[in-house]
Amino acid sequence: MMKRACLDTGIITQFYSKEPPKSILDFMNSIKAGKIEAYALSPIIVEAFYHICNLKGKASAETMIATLLKTYPIKIVNLNQSLIFKAGILKCQYRTELSYNDCYAIAFSLNKKVTFHTTEKNLNRILPTLKLKTYKF
Numbered sequence: 001m002m003k004r005a006c007l008d009t010g011i012i013t014q015f016y017s018k019e020p021p022k023s024i025l026d027f028m029n030s031i032k033a034g035k036i037e038a039y040a041l042s043p044i045i046v047e048a049f050y051h052i053c054n055l056k057g058k059a060s061a062e063t064m065i066a067t068l069l070k071t072y073p074i075k076i077v078n079l080n081q082s083l084i085f086k087a088g089i090l091k092c093q094y095r096t097e098l099s100y101n102d103c104y105a106i107a108f109s110l111n112k113k114v115t116f117h118t119t120e121k122n123l124n125r126i127l128p129t130l131k132l133k134t135y136k137f
Helices: 009-015 022-032 042-056 058-071 081-093 100-112
Strands: 003-007 036-041 074-077 115-118 132-134
Touching: 003 009, 003 100, 009 022, 009 042, 009 115, 022 036, 036 042, 036 100, 042 058, 042 074, 042 100, 058 074, 081 100, 100 115
Parallel strands: 003 036, 003 115, 036 074, 115 132
Antiparallel strands: none
């Protein structure tokens, strides 16, 4: 069975940083090679665009996100009622620990039993049932 992964914003922004961590480069290469089935929620793509735009400008953000979506077979997930409810419950339970976007991506990961790939720390403490891969930078 092919590995499945849900991407967090930090993975995308670190991938497009000056010196991306080797672990993130390897992960993205595995996605590109079709070894990992990757998902990203649409709000995560918006947040990554925002961070890149803030650091490198609008034109760079447009180019980088367009290249990401064209080059990497990442399935973009839109919010539906099930995700909205699950994310809302997570935000209600962990209002100070999790952002809305974290809640969306974690809800998807939990619902679909997909590994959540993130740069966030302490998620395993908050949500021990979440399948998690954490990257340091």
